[in-house]
Amino acid sequence: xxxxxxxxxxxxxxxxxxxxxxxxxxxxxxxxxxxxxxxxxxxxxxxxxxxxxxxxxxxxxxxxxxxxxxxxxxxxxxxxxxxxxxxxxxxxxxxxxxxxxxxxxxxxxxxxxxxxxxxxxxxxxxxxxxxxxxxxxxxxxxxxxxxxxxxxxxxxxxxxxxxxxxxxxxxxxxxxxxxxxxxxxxxxxxxxxxxxxxxxxxxxxxxxxxxxxxxxxxxxxxxxxxxxxxxxxxxxxxxxxxxxxxxxxxxxxxxxxxxxxxxxxxxxxxxxxxxxxxxxxxxxxxxxxxxxxxxxxxxxxxxxxxxxxxxxxx
Numbered sequence: 379x380x381x382x383x384x385x386x387x388x389x390x391x392x393x394x395x396x397x398x399x400x401x402x403x404x405x406x407x408x409x410x411x412x413x414x415x416x417x418x419x420x421x422x423x424x425x426x427x428x429x430x431x432x433x434x435x436x437x438x439x440x441x442x443x444x445x446x447x448x449x450x451x452x453x454x455x456x457x458x459x460x461x462x463x464x465x466x467x468x469x470x471x472x473x474x475x476x477x478x479x480x481x482x483x484x485x486x487x488x489x490x491x492x493x494x495x496x497x498x499x500x501x502x503x504x505x506x507x508x509x510x511x512x513x514x515x516x517x518x519x520x521x522x523x524x525x526x527x528x529x530x531x532x533x534x535x536x537x538x539x540x541x542x543x544x545x546x547x548x549x550x551x552x553x554x555x556x557x558x559x560x561x562x563x564x565x566x567x568x569x570x571x572x573x574x575x576x577x578x579x580x581x582x583x584x585x586x587x588x589x590x591x592x593x594x595x596x597x598x599x600x601x602x603x604x605x606x607x608x609x610x611x612x613x614x615x616x617x618x619x620x621x622x623x624x625x626x627x628x629x630x631x632x633x634x635x636x637x638x639x640x641x642x643x644x645x646x647x648x649x650x651x652x653x654x655x656x657x658x659x660x661x662x663x664x665x666x667x668x669x670x671x672x673x674x675x676x677x678x679x680x681x682x683x684x685x686x687x688x689x690x691x692x
Contacts, residue, residue, distance in 0.1 A: 381413045382479045382689045384682060385439070385469035388418030388426075389484030391449045392458045393663025394673035396426035399484045401675050402682055404434035412686050413437070415478065417465040419444040430671055439472075441465040452665040459490030459498075466501065470508045473654040479692075480655035480685040481505075484678065485663045499531040502649050505656055514651035515549045517556065518634065518660055520641035520680070524624040525633040526553040526650065537629045538585050541572060546593035546626070552650040553624045554602060559691060562623055568613060569594055569606035569626040570633070576609050590628075614640070643676040646684050655688050657681040 386403060389395020400423060403414045415437045416423050423438050425446040444461045469481045483501050491498035498504060506514040517526040528549050529540045550567065557565040569590065571577060577586035590607045597604050604626070612618060613625065614636035627633025637645060638660065645660035659677040667673055 382411065382686045383477070384412045384414045384685060384689075385417050385472055385478040385481040386414050386682070387465040387469050387481070387483045388416060388423060388462070389465075390458050390462045390487045390490055390663045391419065391422045391444065391446075392451050392453055392455055392490070393485060393487060393665055393668045395462070395484035395486075395663065396422055397430050397669060397671065397673050398659075398675045398678045399423070400426040400431050400434065400436065402678050403436045404431040405679065408679065408682055412682070414682070415439050417441050417469045419461050419465075421445045422449065422461075426669075429669070439468065441468045452668045454487060454489045454493060456490060456494035459487060459492070459496070460494040462486045463491050463494070463496055463498065463504075466504060467508065470505050470654070470656075473656075474509065479689040480657070482678070482681050482685050483656065483658040485659055485661060487663045487665075501647075501656075501658055502530060505649055505654075506652065509652050509654060511652050513548055513552070514649055515552045517553065517648045517650050518637045518641075518645050519648060519684070520637075520645045522623065523619065523637070523641060524553070524557065525627050525637050526624060527627050527630060527633055529629045531630065534629070534631075538572060538583075541585065541589060541628055543589055543593040543596065546590065547597060550593075550597050550602065550604060550626055553626060556648070556650050557623050559688065564603065565623040566621070567602065567604040567624045567626060568608060568618070568622040569604060570610045570613050570628050571607035572628045574609065574611070576607050643674055644680050645677055646681045648684070655685055655692065657685040657688075 417439045419442045442461045502516045571586045573583035647658040647660045649656045
């Protein structure tokens, strides 16, 4: 049986990306499951190999010529941002042409990419743009805990206007589809409200009454099992969240904060709705511990395993 081919990007060279990437690419268990190619600057990857997995023989896909001696570890740096950005572009293109079966991304630093003159709000939006995909969503998952986001990397002041009935319906279907792809035939979903106390029947804002509730009613009338809107401060309580296969969060921090409190060391970030499979860690570049050999690999290992599972089932 042919092995799954994974493109693993190095992330920001000044952060923990190279360290966790080479550890993953050299891991015996993961290598038994997939052929992993590291996308990035070979000089930086080779330095990470020498420091963290000596003697490992890794497959490197060169995406730039940045040298290790030229990077400023643990600092925002345009050259590092550009190098990380280029690795993602090449990995995505190879996935689109079928050279690899899935891509897994190590963390990038948004400030570094933007300082290189490249408008960048996150992997999710960049990869969706490269795939020419308009209907996509971010999901955080860890085992049976799955949280998908109606809005992501936008200012809080823009959230309410961005949440429409159409968008809620689109994202709910993306969530239902990916859960079915993981083997659950009849997913049960829950949706968070936008406002505190789900708006208190309009006394704490009217968007839940005017937008969220009609969208959920439409989904239910179409056969989807989805409850809510729930007050956001109670939806993630154990007895509530465990009753559902997936949770619809209305904005970034509403879902990210509880998710990371529950599953920070094993969470996986996925982009739903793409023509390719893409997973990632759910943490940042951790400059404060970069190149020290202490970065936790749990989230990246989980991201690779999930990408392998989805590619095998696809």
